Amino acid sequence: xxxxxxxxxxxxxxxxxxxxxxxxxxxxxxxxxxxxxxxxxxxxxxxxxxxxxxxxxxxxxxxxxxxxxxxxxxxxxxxxxxxxxxxxxxxxxxxxxxxxxxxxxxxxxxxxxxxxxxxxxxxxxxxxxxxxxxxxxxxxxxxxxxxxxxx
Numbered sequence: 001x002x003x004x005x006x007x008x009x010x011x012x013x014x015x016x017x018x019x020x021x022x023x024x025x026x027x028x029x030x031x032x033x034x035x036x037x038x039x040x041x042x043x044x045x046x047x048x049x050x051x052x053x054x055x056x057x058x059x060x061x062x063x064x065x066x067x068x069x070x071x072x073x074x075x076x077x078x079x080x081x082x083x084x085x086x087x088x089x090x091x092x093x094x095x096x097x098x099x100x101x102x103x104x105x106x107x108x109x110x111x112x113x114x115x116x117x118x119x120x121x122x123x124x125x126x127x128x129x130x131x132x133x134x135x136x137x138x139x140x141x142x143x144x145x146x147x148x149x150x151x
Contacts (some may be wrong), residue, residue, distance in 0.1 A: 010035060017031075020034055020035060020038070021034075023038065100123065100126065101119070101123065104119045104122045104123050104126070105119060107122065108122065125146055128142075128146045129142040129143055129146050130142075132145055132146070
């Protein structure tokens with residue numbers, strides 16, 4: 001003897017029947033075969049939903065601590081990298097400032113006309129130009145703006 005089946009009637013409103021019939025027509029199957037396929041698919045999806053919820057809860061419980069640990073490890077490594085980069089940038093920045101101060105002193109000693117100008121004023125003029133260049137102005141535009149007293 002084959003599989004046991006249950007015969008039943010199914011009442012559908014017109015819109016649901018049209019959708020069922022369109023599904024069956026598109027698949028090349030009868031209305032009753034389309035209804036069986038859709039019911040089986042719906043029940044399977046419902047069952048997967050039940051299992052996926054339980055499975056998802058379990059996996060989240062197992063995986064979340066691992067993800068948190070990885071996250072913490074990445075944050076720690078990121079902080080270490082930032083510290084290393086800050087130390088390197090600090091050294092380079094300090095060296096460039098020393099070079100800039102030395103250049104101003106050399107400039108003062110080289111040009112007699114700067115004898116009465118303070119090194120701080122010369123440095124400030126160059127600093128303003130550098131700030132303007134950093135903001136997107138060309139060297140010529142920056143020098144002109146500082147010369148006109150616009151910055």
